[in-house]
Amino acid sequence: MTEPADDNARSAAFYGRRKGKKLRTAQADHLERDLPRLAVDLDTLPGRPLADLFPHPVRAVRLEIGFGGGEHLISEAQRHPDIGFIGAEAFINGIAKATAMVADLGLSNVRLHGDDVVPLLDRLPEGGLDQVDLLYPDPWPKRRHWKRRFVRADNIARIARILASGGRFRFATDIESYAAWTLRRLTADPRFEWTAARADDWRRPWEGWPGTRYEAKAKREGRLPGYYEFRRL
Template sequence: MPDNEGSRAAGAFFGRRQGKPLRPRQASAMDEVLPALSLDLDRPAPATLADLFDVPVDAVRLEIGFGGGEHLLHETERFPRTGSIGVEPFVGGMAKFIVAASEAGRKNVRLHDDDATRLLDWLPEAGLSGIDLFYPDPWPKKRHWKRRFVNDDNLDRFARVMRPGARFRFASDIGHYVDWTLLHIRRHPEFEWIAASADDWRRPYEGWPGTRYEAKAKREGRMPAYLTFVRR
């Protein structure tokens, strides 16, 4: 993601929210579909997250910063009995996803189009079976590292809302951010890195559909790392 500090919301972990103008179909979906799928954080969160969905679900997962939604859409199809909550503040990505989700008739998804920390603070304790954070903005300049989503406070948030045994998955093509994440995880008492060999972080996740961003990174010679951590 580009570094657009001047256009981001104060204190947020993301950059710009608006890019190219939306196509008419996307704009219509934002007006008509997004309100029905958006979570209302001004109301108390349900004690049971399954109650957020219009179809029966056995577990609920969260994907933070889903980009164009390739993975999120793929997961909602693979696991119809799992509820997915997707967070994406970038308008173009959200619009692309809701058009695709609407056309596919997805019912097991809810959305949040602002800062993920507010959502994390809203969610009940131990309600999530997993959290995915794929290719987050690396904020490459050292003075901006405080904007990286992986930090001690956010790992505390993750630990509060994840069930014991739940998995936090992190993918990035930026080696320094991968190292940063491992350092933060290793000093956090509630998470454990479960890799036993190099193949465990070099190999994509089971059923991984790939993303356009990932394909671009590989073309440019940046190889991703796929990390998995378990909530103790």
């Protein structure tokens, strides 16, 4: 089957709902009180060291695109207090949940972007990140919607620009066709190298992997996750 051509002129990455069920009172309060101090100010990003986003020194900065309920983002921030994390999520319920967790746990190494991630990617400094995670993105399984998949030429170029040499792009999915789609594009890109040396390298989750609610649902429904890592050359 012939795949639709990537649309490099696309200006936005987010498709779908921005809000689900009504926020709980505590979540709404956290959004109003805490999100302003946690939010990344895009206007101040160009020319600014990313480490300046955080009140304490960090040795590296990582980005998670579409963090969902925030399970992985928060777990990684707790495991690595010396690393700064930027979480991007356009779904307001996910932003509300992450904001509440960051505030309640007192995490100083997390910043949040509650909108389409493309404007953020375009303002991040070249080579400023040592890792980008894209975990269980919407696979848009219908062929007419493939153009909405996040892994495409324009966004691969964006990720390549912001990753430092030796940096990692990590991708997880339980949809075999999306895994194949991503592998075709990343292995054909001279800027990236797939790090897997054997099947277990992509069948087993990464060290410290906390799992996510979506992943648990996929396993219950008989879909096996894959964990793919690519090194920026």
